[in-house]
Amino acid sequence: MSDIDGVHSAHDSRDDRDSRDGTDALDAYSRVVSSVARSVTPHVASVRLARGGGSAVVYADDGYLLTNAHVVGRARHGTATFTDGTETEFDVVGADRLSDLAVLRVRGQEAPAAARFGDADELMVGQLVVAVGSPLGFSGSVTAGVVSALGRAIPVQQGQAARVIEDVIQTDAALNPGNSGGALADASGRVVGVNTAVAGVGLGLAVPVNSTTRRIIETLLVEGRVRRAYLGVVGVPAPLPDDVAARTGQSSGLRVVEVIGGGPAHRAGLRPGDLVLTVAREPVSDAQGIQRQLFAEVIGTRLPVTVLRNGAMVDVFATPTELVG
Secondary structure, eight states, X not given: OOHHHHHHHHXXXXXXXXXXXXXXXXXXXXXXXXXXXXXXXGXXXXXXXXXXXXXXXXXXXXXXXXXXXXXXXXXXXXXXXXXXXXXXXXXXXEEETTTTEEEEEEOSSOOOOOOOBOOGGGOOTTOEEEEEEOGGGOTTEEEEEEEEEEEEEEEEEETTEEEEEEEEEEEOSOOOTTOTTOEEEOTTSOEEEEEEEEEETTEEEEEEOSHHHHHHHHHHXXXXXXXXXXXXXXXEEEEOOHHHHHHHSOSEEEEEEEEOTTSHHHHHTOOTTOEEEEETTEEOSSHHHHHTTOBGGGTTOOEEEEEEETTEEEEEEEOOEEOOO
């Protein structure tokens, strides 16, 4: 065999290995996504209401479904269709605009068993997630991507009023109108989020399933509503300067990127660029840190908010109002 033949043989062998490695990698990825799709899809319904629709996930075995508050709007009932063709009517049990979560309950017949739910607080940026829903009316649609960021807060215009959805998961899994209310699952098939919005090409958002949102969901199940306090601030996690971190014992805070005009935070004097360190003397490192403070008991109460502004720590006092509507 000539030297040239030997080189060609080595190249061919390496090309074969590269091809096999690529195929194996793709197959492993495909197996995970397919497995998640098989386990999650039967628990996700397409929902239709008087003015639009979206998706919903079976939350409890006794017929309760979880979706977005903006999907149900002010409707009180609708129709759910599962991927096996089962169709059933449902009633809206309750909705919470601030978390953009709502609970439905099917009538008469049993819904599929509840999906398995995980804890979004265990998510890491870069890990695989799979979205299941009914984009543009195509039920049981599956897309996959990664967790792009955590702890986002986004302002959303609803009619004449602005609201803020706190602590959302950002993903590049493709989402389209109709995905709202559907499942965002991890590689083990556990639902860790409820898809809520499409903010742009390659930028989808989901409400996390964690201890804070479980408290909201359980309150909706029992009482049909959640009395929520409202501050009106949008922020992103940000590291603290070394000297401030040494003095406070915390490594990060919440950088204010927007203050909703006329809201409690605006009236208190909070400004874009402020770095929130504590709310009610409790450390804050992300949007969830604020959300944990905003339940009924603090409505009308002056909350001390400590921020880092121009290198100095400043205390302001904000009085949360009740979120209405």
